[in-house]
Amino acid sequence: MSSAPQEIFERYIWAGMTRNAAALAEMFTADGVFEAPLVPAGRAFPRRLEGREAIRNGMAAYYVRPVDTDRTVNVDTSRYVLHGTADPDVFIAEIDTVFDGPAGATTMSLVQIFRLRDGKIALLRDYFAPEQVD
Template sequence: MSRTPQEIFESYVYAGALTRNADALAENFTEDALFEAPLMPVGAAFPRRMVGREEIRSVMAAYYEQQVEGDRSPNLEKSGHVLHTTSDPDVFIAEIDTVFDGDGTDATVSLVQIFRLRDEKIARLRDYFAPELMS
């Protein structure tokens, strides 16, 4: 049975943003996958470009181990997303608004991700978000 874009997206988000499990995250990608964050400046804490499942696994494991000042978990009840399918069944776009609870105030992070699939795995992911959010 084939996985839907929704199922693929949920698996990716659970492994990455929610559990920060680099092994599980990497398993969502093809062996030769390309993961890009084109708005990230060179040398930023969050990687700008990763090529291949194993590089995604190792780079994201190192990133997840970093302690981020003010690191907060997303509030799933307040957060939301919309998936847009395209005329190409292997391409979908995610519009995401993630809300982080704060000390009396919420912070919302909005981003767009473009997924290109092959054999129900992510072959290319372009993640567009404001770089200052990851510093």
């Protein structure tokens, strides 16, 4: 796998962890799509955002919500693996994010499918347990 997916993935994760909706949105093509297909309609976390501006606005609205201060991401024990596909513009991220909290460590496992166009994200499908974000 080339370094492009690695760099794009790491920039995407950093923008999300720092709650920087503008930086996250700039990673998408102008007509890019962000989908979280397992999130039920009407939840705070957006199920589908179409277009860079909708991604910026939708994630900014989500990021203004208070952060759960009872748990923090443990970067040292969290892990991910990137999988290339037959299509050089598609890669899959398999992620285990570990959170430290009062009751101990918990892990949230998820899968993200990235489709790129001209070095930007044209489509991102984010599959995770929706109760983890509301």
